[in-house]
Amino acid sequence: MPHEARAVVALKKGAPVEVLPILVPDPGPGEVLVTVQACGVCHTDLHYRDGAIGDDFPYLLGHEAAGVIEEVGPGVTDLAPGDYVVLAWRAPCGQCRSCRRARPWYCFASRNADRAMTLRDGTELTAALGIGAFAEKTLVAAGQAVKVDPSARPEAAGLIGCGVMAGYGAAVHTGGVGSGDTVAVIGCGGVGNAAIAGASRAGARRVIAVDLDDGKLDAAERFGATDTVNSRGTDPVEAVRALTGGHGADVVIDAVGRPETYRQAFYMRDLAGTLVQVGVPAPDMRIDLPLLDLFSHGGALKSSWYGDCLPSRDFPVLIDLFLSGKLDLERFISETIALDDLETAFAKMQRGEVLRSVVVV
Template sequence: MPYEVRAAVAAEKGAPVEVRTIVVPDPGPGEVVVAVQACGVCHTDLHYREGVIGDGFPYLLGHEAAGTIDAVGDGVTDLKPGDYVVLAWRAPCGSCRSCRRGRPWYCFDSRTAGRPMTLTDGTPLANALGIGAFAERTLVAAGQAVKIDPAARPEAAGLIGCGVMAGYGAAVHTGGVGRGDSVAVIGCGGVGDAAIAGACLNGAMKVIAVDVDDKKLDRAERFGATHTVNSRGTDPVEAVLALTDGHGVDVAIDAVGRPETFRQAFYMRDHAGLLVQVGVPAPEARVELPLLDVFSRGGAIKSSWYGDCLPSRDFPFLIDQYLYGLLDLNAFVSETIALDQVEAAFAKMRRGEVLRSVVVL
């Protein structure tokens, strides 16, 4: 029978999030229902609430989630009730042109549930990033539910479903950071701190954190930053060059997504260095660069989609790193909150007071 559960819903653009009763259908073929245990409050959820990403209101928010399988649909053979999972917003289809070329992390037809969850009056809900996990239960495609070690704390484990994976992957997968490399990360929020942690885990020798907030820079050191630069009163390009004997870094990661931070990352690279863009820009953002500089400095500019990850491969690995004490996922959890505190968590996010608020259900 369908489930009636509590959920955090953005009913219309800019309106405060409301806790409503929603209807979650039984899983169809290739689908599962997940009993959500914890879900992080990500900046992407705020983008949905404010209409920055789309206008498909009402939205069921939440996507950085961990929980247990409650029910499975026909044809689901690799998951069963009780399995402990983290939800992914990329579930490669296996048959699109990217998957067929052996690049499933770029899948062009990622799987999601085929039927919507609804309000009690039948109004369909659009799920944030195809998940919608600010809810006691949610319906997803089976491929979106990745089994992990049940020893992992759900408040921490769920965060690899988006922000941690995006940042870690930006450094390790997109950036290819390796032993002895120098790295600069602009923006020390959840994604930036995860990029710092990933760079350190992969052997970077020098990791420079750049932000305008000293509190965030102090926190970046906890994730492994060897140097910090407050760019509010200092030219960050000059500071990074000074820290690298005038050469610049091998990999510069823009985890902010503003034209000025993109330009900073471009110019703080060494010759033939790599710029990785992982911060999500506003639709109207534009960048101008001298084309001669683009040519003469060499290297590459790459955007990083979800850290170029393969969830079935990367989620269990990151959880193992956490359980081995090598990746401090607990440090990303600023506070745990109830479902009716999501709106307050958005306000704290805007003020820069939290790394991640996590809803516990």
């Protein structure tokens, strides 16, 4: 028997979202029904609303969530009703060529629920990143629900599901930041500050935060930045070089995802340094770099997919760091809001006024 729930739906490209009743099926084989408690407002949700990711409208938005298992489907043995979970948009299949080569963090056939949630009239909804958690209930593949310590309140725990994991993993997993490294992070929103926290936690000697906004740079210092650069009136490449003895940083993380920030990150590296792009670009963006510069600078140019994380391994670890006071998730939360306030939260995010608005369901 389908479950009726209130949810945030983007009906058509660029139109304001609406809070509508939806129908959520009972879980089928390998699926779980989750009662959502909190869900962070991520820039990816705005990309979905604006048609920058696809045109499979209507979209059921929301993906950075924590909640409680309500029902489990046939064949689900490692989860039970009452389990407290953070939802992941990567659930390794165990069968694709990447999983078979022991690289499940690159799974090319990540699992989602097989059956769609719908509007009352039967119109199928496309769940954002296979989750759709701006809703009172959602249906996901069992592998997308990761059990964590229930001591972590959902407003904070849910942030692990996307932005925090993406930024933290970009530094620790993709960038391989180690003890004594110098790191520069371009863009000090939620993902960038998580990268700063990750780099600091990994033992970086110097973590340089780069942004256009002094308020965000102040916040970056609270996440572990040792130096800040306001690039509005300063050449950030020269500023980072000046802070690193003229050499550039060992690892540079672009948490913005624009051609100009990618170019800055490329030239901000030391020779043989690593560039990590974790900011998501728009489909029409292009980058043009001299091939000789690509060769002569050496090093590595990497894209970080979800912080190259393995949710079942990494989510519990980050929650434990939070509960032990070593990763301040609470500092990411700028405000808590209701489902009906999402358009206002989008506007605040576009103006750079918040790190994370969190919907409390």
